[in-house]
Amino acid sequence: MYVLHICHSYYPPFLDCARQYAALFTNHPYKVVTVYLTGKPDPEVEKISASDEVIFLGYSSKQVRGLKLGAIARIRHLVKSRAFAFCIAHRAKPTYVALLASDLPVISVHHNYDDYGRLTRRILVNYYRKRLLMLCVSDSVRDEMRQHLEHWPAEQIQTLYNRIDVDALKQSLLSRQQARRAFALEDDTYVIANVGRLHRDKDQATLLRGFAEALSQLPANTLLLILGKGPLEQNLKDLADKLGVAGKVRFAGQIPDARCYFRAFDLFVLTSDHEPFGMVLLEAMAAELPVICSNSGGGAEVVAGVGQTFPLGDATALRGEILAAMHRKHDRAHEIQVLQTRFSDAAARERFWALPWVKKISNVHWK
Template identity: 80%
Template sequence: MYVLHICHSYYPPFLDCARQYAALFQGSPYKVVTVYLTGKPDAEVERGSASDEVIFLGYSSKQVRGLKLGAIAKIRQLVNSRDFAFCIAHRAKPTYVALLATNLPVVSVHHNYDDYGRFSRRILVNLYRKRLLMLCVSDSVRDQMRQHLKHWPAEQIQTLYNRIDVDAVKQSLLPRQEARQMLDIDDDTYVIANVGRLHRDKDQATLLRGFAQALPQLPANTLLLILGKGPLEQDLKALANRLGVANQVRFVGQVPDARRYFRAFDLFVLSSDHEPFGMVLLEAMAAELPIICSDSGGGVEVVRAFAPLFTLGSVEELSRELVNSVDYKIDNKIQLASDILIHSFSDEAARIRFFELIDRAWIHNKTLPPRVLR
């Protein structure tokens, strides 16, 4: 038996999303065939997909707009060649392709808000509701989707959190001294880090303002390290200058496989506005870092049991938490975070949860696959 796994693309972070879902079937009777609608064949992507077979359709983003007839025809041909039990499709477009190209039950995975906010987007999924199970990366995304699809049973719109291969991520981490050497950070520097695209949704502007306000009470050798690129880079650098903290802030730019360097940090801050989930939080937990997080979106669900939260956009609250973090005794919190990572956000935890959700959906709606083989 095969599982058809359709992804729009493999650019970050979606290659890792593909890996997460293929990993659910390791040790099971199923073989996973992952199909990327866009993107050229790439051996590294093929290895990173963790699938039994990877197919690159090679379309451009422009070519899969509209009805996506070419992609539908190729998926239909593929389905006719194998004994597929069901399909997993990431995001709206691959879900449409799966529904129109096959008669398979479809597990539709959603990583962002507002996927079905528009009426036109709801038409097709409403027509095919009886063979759909919607999985959202956080309760925050799930609750919004339930509002957009109000007549759907709750059993068909559920949460399956993002996750990591905890052992693999831990093994990939560079030792603290080596990571600091690679990033050109002195041993005695106190490092506050933020990793993410330089975009309004990540709200690094509030982080800069909170840092500037807290700086007089932070260690003299404190550095704010911002990893990532994006459209607001120049605006954020100008803001750092206006705040008088440019010498204490370093914009590192895009760092390939940035999570390898997390042990170079002393504190991790996520300042995002309506983050659907926040994979970097799991990576920070794997590196055993103390974390401060905004109270917006799915990130709260990851860290609320052990990390201080600040009101989204509140410079004063963030500043206070930055100061408090310096002397805060974190050993018990780090252990709690490690336990939560294993029990809620690991591949093993997700595998158990996934099959439970499949079973529950089947009990409610018998057009979905019956008690999927483990």
């Protein structure tokens, strides 16, 4: 039997999401056929997808707007060519394609908030509700979706956390010395790091304000290192200058494979406004870093029992957590244990196959 796996695209972070879901079928009798609606064929993407077969439909984003009739026709033809048991579709567009192109049960994976805030979207999924399972990347996203789809049974809107291949990621990490050399950092520099798009949703403005408040009590050689690019870059640089900390803040730009360099850091801080999940937190934990995260969205779920949280947008509270982190004993072994038991491929596989809806569709023919 085959599993149809439809992804809108393979640009980050969705290529890794495709790998995560293909990994659910390790040591299971299903063969996974991953279809990318957009993007040209790429051998490296095919390799990372970790599927039995990868198909690139090659559409542009513009071509899959609206009714997506071409994609629906091609998926319909594909469904007729294999004995597919069910479909996994990431995000709203691939879900619509899967529903309209087949009679398969569909597991719809949701990575963001407000996917069903629109009435038209709710009408479609309500019509096909009997053959839909919604999987959300965090309880925060799940709870918001349950509000939009309030008449759905709770068992049909569930959480399946994002995850990492813990061992593979740890092996990809550069040593502290190598990573620091890449950023031209002195060995004794105390580095507070943030990785993310420079966008208001990531709220690096609060990070700068909290850092500025804490700076007088931090070591003299402290540096705030911000990785990423985005529309607010100049605004944030201007804010750092206004706060008088520009000489202690470095904007490093977009770094390919940034997670490989995390051992260069001493503390990782994520200040996002309603982060649906926060993969970067898992990457920081794999590098055995102490983490601080805003208490908004899925990020707070990721660091529960491991890292520290502060109220969203509260620079003074963030200042307190930054200062406390220097003196708090960091339990690295517990951090890795949490990764293995909650956010690993093995943990996700156990959770996925235990879901009643998945048990139902994997054991009987859909009717």
